[in-house]
Amino acid sequence: MVDTLDTTRTIAMAPSLMTMDLDQFKEQITFLNDKVNMYHIDVMDGHFVPNISLSPWFIGEVRKISNLPMDAHLMVTDAEFWVDQLIDIKCERINMPSEVINGKAFSLIGKIHAAGLKAGVVLNPETPISTIMPYIDQLDNVMIMTIDPGFAGQPFLESTLDKIVELRRLRDEHGYGYEIEMDGSTNLKHWKMISDAAPDTYVIGRSGLFGLTDNIEDSWNQMVGEYEQSTGYRFNTGR
Template identity: 70%
Template sequence: MKKVEFSPSLMTMDLDQFKEQITFLNDHVGSYHIDIMDGHYVPNITLSPWFIQEVRKISNLPLSAHLMVTNPSFWVQQLVDLKCEWICMHAEVLDGLAFRLIDQIQDAGLKAGVVLNPETPIDTIFPYIDLVDKITIMTVDPGFAGQRFIDSTLDKIVALRELREEEGYRYVIEMDGSSSRKTFKKIDAAGPDIYIVGRSGLFGLSEDIETSWKTMCQDYEDMTQKVLS
């Protein structure tokens, strides 16, 4: 059975327990998901490259920056300079920029990802799908935590898995949005490689991060009938 990877969305963590939560999660997850919002592409403003520097002080795990911004060119070099392992950009703002920014990221020895909103079809990224290292499927509208899960987005995960197998592409598939006890079963059926977990799936389950983690794992096992290793 394929191992499930959970990537906590640090936007939704309790910043009063920043060090405690990161220190615990370091031993249990494969990466961290860091949302960077500019207040234009989405209304919110949250986190920044500075936050990546703070996480680096207490974690050596790979960091994945999700750029919810209208001008990815402004942010990419900052993240390259910080050696952020994954830099993921929305397909909707990459017209005329995709090849240059993917090269800029990969030439620095880092990994380039592309993110698809619920309304954005997979064929939008066909011109460069063979180049990207990760594809993130938004299962909610971007920019806010706690939104309604959009079931139809799971079809894109299935299609991307089939396409990867047929064409030999190298990308990993990630889902982002409302991953929790209510949705684990249908997400598991679609089969992404990485589950981003936020407030509903992890941080909001208890004030204690260890209890939250154990509850999340039990929720996953209960709903999928699969045992996490």
């Protein structure tokens, strides 16, 4: 199998730190630092989604033991409040909920860019791409949720993969500069169909990495094996 794997594809991996084992925080981050491309930080306010999760403060804790970029996923009703906090700590990529920024999307994107950071938006499963078309050319990242947001372990929604394919078509046709990220139930059951849709960045959580074994190295090796067996591609993050 090793000799027949396709080596033409490079993918970016962003472990979702909401799903890691916090009692192994330092051990897991230290192991992943030279293997992944960035860390995915979920910020929830208890209103946009019913859960409350990580905060900008947590990014500072991760930075004590990692120099990798931070990829913030805002699930909040007051996007500007949280964007300002993330700008203050220079979070490298800030992904805003498209459903709440209508009327101020250009100003928020401009504010993020003025700080030298990357601006992204998130499309939840029921939100169409048409929502972001007025400013799609300004974006550095578009994140597609393949599950309902707010909690890990939600059912995978295969139809959302069509948005990834459409975003790639639009990017190729118009020369847009955004990357395409997917988030939700990235695991053995779905590796093949996600790979066929071909996002640039994979958010990986408990079902695909942190929950596979009780040891991060064993879990990583299992994840790599499952990806390669399912997709036929050599696992390569460019690290």
